[in-house]
Amino acid sequence: MLTKNNTKFIKSLQLKKFRQKEGLFIVEGAKNTLELLNSSYKLKYLIVSEDFLSRHQKEINSSDIEPIIVKEKELSALGAFQSNTDTLAVVHEKAPLKYNPSGFDLVLDDIRDPGNLGTIIRLADWYGIQNIICSETTAEFYNPKVISASMGSIFRTNLYRRDVKAFLSENNSRKVYGALLEGKNVHQVKFEANGILVIGNESHGIHPDIIPLITDKVTIPKIGQAESLNAAMATAIICDNVFRNY
Structure with a gap:
C-alpha cells in the first residue's frame, strides 16, 4: 500500500536537493523500468499498475523487491510525467565510479540541457x-x-563527474577531438580507436581553457541555412563518423 508519507516523499524526489540529500532518484515508464530491472541498480520502491504487473510479472519476480500496486491515476500524479500510467521506481544512486579507460571516450563540457544529456547517453550506448x-x-x-x-x-553507461581540464591533462597521450566551428571536415577525419571526443556547451561551445588540450579540431560542414545544431545532434553526426570504419 502506498501511504501518504510515501507519496509525499516520492514527490519530493522530483527536486534535485532532495535527490542529492537522500541519494535516490526516480525512474518512470515501462521501457526505463524494464531496463532498470535488468541492471545492477538497487531499488527502494517499485510502484506498478495492475496492467504493467500482468504484462511483466516475470521481470518483476526476478527482482528482489515487492511491488506496490496502485491505480493508474495515482501513478500519473506521482511522478514528473503525467503520461506515465505503467510504473515508477525509486532507486539508490551508485557510488562514484573509478575511471577505467575502455576504447573511445566521450567528454561533455557544460552540457546544461537534461534532454540533450539523456539523448547523448542513448547515442553513446548505441555506438x-x-x-x-x-x-x-x-x-x-x-x-x-x-x-x-x-x-x-543510463543503466548501461559509465558516467563520471570530473574536472574536464584535469581529465584531458591526465590523458594527454591520447588523441583529443573537439567539436569546433573552425575544425577539419569531420567526413575527412580518421579517428583513433582510443580517442576522446569533447562536446561543448549548447550556446558557447567548448570552454576556452579546454581548447589548448584539443589535438584535433573537427567540424560538421554546413550546407543549408540552419543556424546551428544542438549538442545531441552534433554528437550523433560525429560519432557516426568515428565508428564508420570500425
Missing part, C-alpha cells in the same frame, strides 16, 4: 561508448528528463 566524462556544470545525471531521454541507456 558502444562505455565512458562519458562530464564537467561539474553538466546537467545532473539523475534528473528525470535525463533518465527519460536516455531510454534506459
Whole structure:
C-alpha cells in the first residue's frame, strides 16, 4: 500500500536537493523500468499498475523487491510525467565510479540541457561508448528528463563527474577531438580507436581553457541555412563518423 508519507516523499524526489540529500532518484515508464530491472541498480520502491504487473510479472519476480500496486491515476500524479500510467521506481544512486579507460571516450563540457544529456547517453550506448566524462556544470545525471531521454541507456553507461581540464591533462597521450566551428571536415577525419571526443556547451561551445588540450579540431560542414545544431545532434553526426570504419 502506498501511504501518504510515501507519496509525499516520492514527490519530493522530483527536486534535485532532495535527490542529492537522500541519494535516490526516480525512474518512470515501462521501457526505463524494464531496463532498470535488468541492471545492477538497487531499488527502494517499485510502484506498478495492475496492467504493467500482468504484462511483466516475470521481470518483476526476478527482482528482489515487492511491488506496490496502485491505480493508474495515482501513478500519473506521482511522478514528473503525467503520461506515465505503467510504473515508477525509486532507486539508490551508485557510488562514484573509478575511471577505467575502455576504447573511445566521450567528454561533455557544460552540457546544461537534461534532454540533450539523456539523448547523448542513448547515442553513446548505441555506438558502444562505455565512458562519458562530464564537467561539474553538466546537467545532473539523475534528473528525470535525463533518465527519460536516455531510454534506459543510463543503466548501461559509465558516467563520471570530473574536472574536464584535469581529465584531458591526465590523458594527454591520447588523441583529443573537439567539436569546433573552425575544425577539419569531420567526413575527412580518421579517428583513433582510443580517442576522446569533447562536446561543448549548447550556446558557447567548448570552454576556452579546454581548447589548448584539443589535438584535433573537427567540424560538421554546413550546407543549408540552419543556424546551428544542438549538442545531441552534433554528437550523433560525429560519432557516426568515428565508428564508420570500425
